[in-house]
Amino acid sequence: MKEIRFHGRGGQGAVTAAEMIAVAAFEDGRFSQAFPAFGVERRGAPVMAFARIADEPIRMRSQIYQPDYVVVQDVTLLEVVDVASGLSPSGMIIINADRSGEDLPLDTAAKVVTIDATKIAIEILGRPIVNTTMLGAFCGATGEVGLEGINKAIIERFPGELGKKNLAAVKAAYERVTS
Amino acid sequence: MADSSANAGPKLESMKVVEGSYALAHAVMCCSPDVVSAYPITPQTHIVEHLSKFVADGKMPSEFITVDSEFSALSALVGSSAAGARCYSATTSQGLALMFEVLYNVSGMRLPVVMTVANRALSAPLSIWNDHQDSMGARDSGWIQLYAESVQEAVDLTAVAYKIAEAEDILTPAMVCMDGFILTHVYEPVQLLDREIVNEFLPPYAPKIVLDPKNPKTFGAFVDPSMFTEYRYMQYQAQKRALLAIERADREFFEIFGRSYGGLLEVYRGDDAEIMLIAMGSVCGTIKDTIDELRSDGVKVGLIRIRSFRPFPVEAIRKALADASVVAVIEKDVTVGNEGALVSEIKAALYNSKVGIPVIGFVVGLGGRDVTVAGVKNVVSKALGVREGRMDHEFEFLSLREELL
Numbered sequence A: 001m002k003e004i005r006f007h008g009r010g011g012q013g014a015v016t017a018a019e020m021i022a023v024a025a026f027e028d029g030r031f032s033q034a035f036p037a038f039g040v041e042r043r044g045a046p047v048m049a050f051a052r053i054a055d056e057p058i059r060m061r062s063q064i065y066q067p068d069y070v071v072v073q074d075v076t077l078l079e080v081v082d083v084a085s086g087l088s089p090s091g092m093i094i095i096n097a098d099r100s101g102e103d104l105p106l107d108t109a110a111k112v113v114t115i116d117a118t119k120i121a122i123e124i125l126g127r128p129i130v131n132t133t134m135l136g137a138f139c140g141a142t143g144e145v146g147l148e149g150i151n152k153a154i155i156e157r158f159p160g161e162l163g164k165k166n167l168a169a170v171k172a173a174y175e176r177v178t179s
Numbered sequence B: 001m002a003d004s005s006a007n008a009g010p011k012l013e014s015m016k017v018v019e020g021s022y023a024l025a026h027a028v029m030c031c032s033p034d035v036v037s038a039y040p041i042t043p044q045t046h047i048v049e050h051l052s053k054f055v056a057d058g059k060m061p062s063e064f065i066t067v068d069s070e071f072s073a074l075s076a077l078v079g080s081s082a083a084g085a086r087c088y089s090a091t092t093s094q095g096l097a098l099m100f101e102v103l104y105n106v107s108g109m110r111l112p113v114v115m116t117v118a119n120r121a122l123s124a125p126l127s128i129w130n131d132h133q134d135s136m137g138a139r140d141s142g143w144i145q146l147y148a149e150s151v152q153e154a155v156d157l158t159a160v161a162y163k164i165a166e167a168e169d170i171l172t173p174a175m176v177c178m179d180g181f182i183l184t185h186v187y188e189p190v191q192l193l194d195r196e197i198v199n200e201f202l203p204p205y206a207p208k209i210v211l212d213p214k215n216p217k218t219f220g221a222f223v224d225p226s227m228f229t230e231y232r233y234m235q236y237q238a239q240k241r242a243l244l245a246i247e248r249a250d251r252e253f254f255e256i257f258g259r260s261y262g263g264l265l266e267v268y269r270g271d272d273a274e275i276m277l278i279a280m281g282s283v284c285g286t287i288k289d290t291i292d293e294l295r296s297d298g299v300k301v302g303l304i305r306i307r308s309f310r311p312f313p314v315e316a317i318r319k320a321l322a323d324a325s326v327v328a329v330i331e332k333d334v335t336v337g338n339e340g341a342l343v344s345e346i347k348a349a350l351y352n353s354k355v356g357i358p359v360i361g362f363v364v365g366l367g368g369r370d371v372t373v374a375g376v377k378n379v380v381s382k383a384l385g386v387r388e389g390r391m392d393h394e395f396e397f398l399s400l401r402e403e404l405l
Helices: A014-027 A075-079 A117-124 A131-142 A147-157 A161-178 B020-030 B045-056 B070-082 B093-098 B100-108 B133-137 B151-166 B195-201 B228-257 B283-296 B314-320 B341-351 B373-387
Strands: A002-009 A031-036 A046-054 A069-072 A092-096 A111-115 B016-019 B035-037 B063-065 B087-091 B114-119 B144-147 B174-179 B187-190 B265-268 B275-279 B301-306 B308-310 B326-331 B359-363 B395-397
Touching (some): A014 A031, A014 A046, A014 A131, A014 A147, A014 B187, A117 A131, A131 A161, B016 B020, B020 B045, B020 B114, B020 B151, B020 B195, B035 B070, B070 B093, B070 B100, B087 B093, B093 B100, B093 B133, B100 B228, B114 B133, B144 B151, B144 B228, B151 B174, B151 B187, B151 B195, B195 B228, B275 B341, B283 B301, B301 B314, B314 B341, B326 B373, B359 B373
Parallel strands (some): A002 A069, A069 A092, A092 A111, B035 B063, B035 B087, B087 B114, B144 B174, B275 B301, B275 B326, B359 B395
Antiparallel strands (some): B016 B187, B265 B301
16 A cells, blocks of 8 residues: 655645545556545645555555655745655655755655646646646656546546646646656 | 355446545435435535535435524424435534434434434534544434444445335434544545435335325324333334344345445454454544554454444344453543443443453544554553453543643
């Protein structure tokens, strides 16, 4: 079983991102689960969401304390949340940042991947909403879910023009981390 | 009891990843209630939102009665159900507490209303998060209470609850309890129900005694002391019959849908288990994973997952505990002034039986406190201590934060 923890701020769509990972993994023929760290949601406040992917039905209901992957949607969270807490040393943390991992205040043995998702989102979506862009980066950096599944999850969630733009943002991020 | 190993396992191709509340609302739609009345309250809100959308979109030909409170929601269903309608509501926590008076009216009038309880803590202090204090407070209200471990089970129990509640020899309302947020807000693969197949399983509700202007009757009338006891006794007998009806409904559901959960309770890895845990609801998933881990280390531990809390399956529990050495009850409620409600009932079930083993109780997960694998292991290690003759506490709050006291 692979466990993923999303860190974002209220309104950035971290919960939606976790849900779309679950849909995408299921499209790949695997079992999945996604749920928020049920808080009293406020715009801008730090939020967490969780996803699990496995080849067997998932029974575990506890929150995720030792993730294989961490996705950070907002680099300023590094100052207020221990985003790498419990992260497996053989895992990976993917951060929306305009600088490389060495320049970030992080304490982890895991692989650090950064991507300027805000820039991509503003260019393609016209808004700094980075959740789908980060999904593209997750998909490319980890290979844990297929791009097709991610795309399907996005189209299901955002039909029409908005969905197409989000697909473009996913593609840009995917190519950025795999090139 | 159906053999749960007969389950062919989930079929991915017929499942869909959806939110628990959506799956539940979809299940309600497939049960074709004539009347829905509910008042939105976190974390039940999404269920009601989906249902009102199904009705507004013309997918669900039900009467949706909007009301000013939970008290009114259930009151509206008293009249509807007495008139012969299949009725549904959903609530949680303070909403269930506000229904308290009406709960007894529904069960006393033998109206087979089905209601989802999205389990949540009761104020004060205010908490929107999960525990079982709300439905435990309704324990004695005469309703059947069934507890789900997963979204799929909550979905399936919705159809099963109508089947049991509406049976002519039962006519007793039923609560389907699903953990708030943990199950209502999770996205996971679910096999959604199919309305036509549900119709095969669940015949139309056709009560023989209904409110009818052409043939006037009174429901819930004044009764003097010469008869009141007999009314309660008939409710008591109906719930005793429900013990069999729940087992039967589980088998019938399996025949049509291919999924079985074990009826009144599920025993997980109970063979040769020395330590038997007992719990209800979604926490059982975490407990099962923990048991697998402990079993691979040679710890002989199993789980009895209580699915039906009302009626309480005393005989099935005694049987499942026949070979155990220690029982540890894990529950998300506390009866302030004594101990957990479930551990009390387990002790009572064993007292006059041949099962003379120690029983210890643990309160976990109050007001949304996460229940972890480490927490479950802690319970098991304490139970192992009891087996060696060390009972430090008969009952305790697990993982208390002493620094806050």
